[in-house]
Amino acid sequence: MRTAIIGSGAQGTILGVLATLRGEDVVLVDTNREHIDAMNANGATITGQMDYKNIRVKAVTPDKMTGLYDLVVLICKQTANSVAIPQAAKFIGPDSAVCTLQNGVPEEYVAGIIGAERTVGGTVMWGGEQREPGKVICTTGGEAYMKIDIGTLSGEYTKAARMTHEWLKCQGKVEFFPNFIGARWSKLWVNSGLSGMSAATGSTYDEICNNEKAVLCVAHIGNEVFRVGEALGIKLEKVMPLYECSELKFDDAKGRAHAVAKIRESHTQIGQRASMLVDMQKGRPCEIDYINGHVSDKGKQAGVPTPFCDTVVRIVREFEAGKRPLPTMACLDEFVIPDLRAF
Numbered sequence: 001m002r003t004a005i006i007g008s009g010a011q012g013t014i015l016g017v018l019a020t021l022r023g024e025d026v027v028l029v030d031t032n033r034e035h036i037d038a039m040n041a042n043g044a045t046i047t048g049q050m051d052y053k054n055i056r057v058k059a060v061t062p063d064k065m066t067g068l069y070d071l072v073v074l075i076c077k078q079t080a081n082s083v084a085i086p087q088a089a090k091f092i093g094p095d096s097a098v099c100t101l102q103n104g105v106p107e108e109y110v111a112g113i114i115g116a117e118r119t120v121g122g123t124v125m126w127g128g129e130q131r132e133p134g135k136v137i138c139t140t141g142g143e144a145y146m147k148i149d150i151g152t153l154s155g156e157y158t159k160a161a162r163m164t165h166e167w168l169k170c171q172g173k174v175e176f177f178p179n180f181i182g183a184r185w186s187k188l189w190v191n192s193g194l195s196g197m198s199a200a201t202g203s204t205y206d207e208i209c210n211n212e213k214a215v216l217c218v219a220h221i222g223n224e225v226f227r228v229g230e231a232l233g234i235k236l237e238k239v240m241p242l243y244e245c246s247e248l249k250f251d252d253a254k255g256r257a258h259a260v261a262k263i264r265e266s267h268t269q270i271g272q273r274a275s276m277l278v279d280m281q282k283g284r285p286c287e288i289d290y291i292n293g294h295v296s297d298k299g300k301q302a303g304v305p306t307p308f309c310d311t312v313v314r315i316v317r318e319f320e321a322g323k324r325p326l327p328t329m330a331c332l333d334e335f336v337i338p339d340l341r342a343f
């Protein structure tokens with residue numbers, strides 16, 4: 001089976017290396033020519049939670065793609081979708097599948113261009129960071145996290161889903177969820193909470209979890225995601241190995257303390273920054289509108305207040321508009337923690 005991974009930054013490179021090591025015919029595609037050239041010259045290297053040195057991979061820029069692919073894996077940022085997806089459509093046939101492993105909830109947009117019958121969604125639980133061309137750090141590893149949850153808009157286990165399911169086993173466990181939107185919103189909880197606060201405070205995940213106010217903000221963001229999803233009729237699935245997302249729903253101080261304890265227990269990645277923060281530091285548009293912004297937008301539709309997500313979005317948008325410097329922990333002053341005794 002011929003496969004292209006479009007968006008071969010950190011996660012795309014990790015996936016490409018694992019697929020290559022399994023003997024798959026896979027090409028890594030990315031617009032970062034320096035990264036592509038480094039992989040072609042020296043192979044791809046993954047350190048951190050994995051140890052693969054100078055693995056020979058096929059890597060090209062988008063203009064060098066040729067022929068048809070049986071499977072196209074989209075793992076580029078959603079900010080690139082308006083260009084990347086129409087471009088990918090040129091290289092797929094009627095029996096091809098397109099799997100989006102992007103953050104947020106991109107399936108409807110992808111299906112609108114590719115077709116719902118060929119679209120498969122997926123949530124990735126492991127993370128990575130690229131700090132130099134050709135080299136990636138796997139920041140989240142271990143058997144519990146090496147998994148991808150997949151699904152379709154219809155909830156049916158389609159031909160495209162079967163093909164994708166088998167191929168993705170190269171990275172570890174793959175589970176099909178008929179209620180895939182529930183799995184998506186559970187991952188949205190993680191992205192909105194930890195990644196959102198990382199972007200809004202310029203901090204790493206461990207710095208957030210070790211700061212009393214920052215971790216409270218993460219808990220409140222998670223509560224907003226759950227409440228908005230609930231209002232929309234979405235039942236969040238279990239995607240994190242150490243807790244059910246429903247455990248992090250609260251309306252009193254005791255429940256909030258339990259949520260904070262679970263967050264601290266489960267998210268201990270030392271030194272890991274959100275990809276949104278990395279983009280901000282490098283002067284690139286980040287995915288805030290597709291993550292915390294998505295929760296805020298859906299909250300407005302459902303009539304559910306989302307003050308914490310709204311604050312994260314405001315801070316990041318103001319930075320991107322040049323109205324403030326790169327966020328720091330000082331931005332915590334802009335979040336108001338409610339006195340839950342008043343509930």
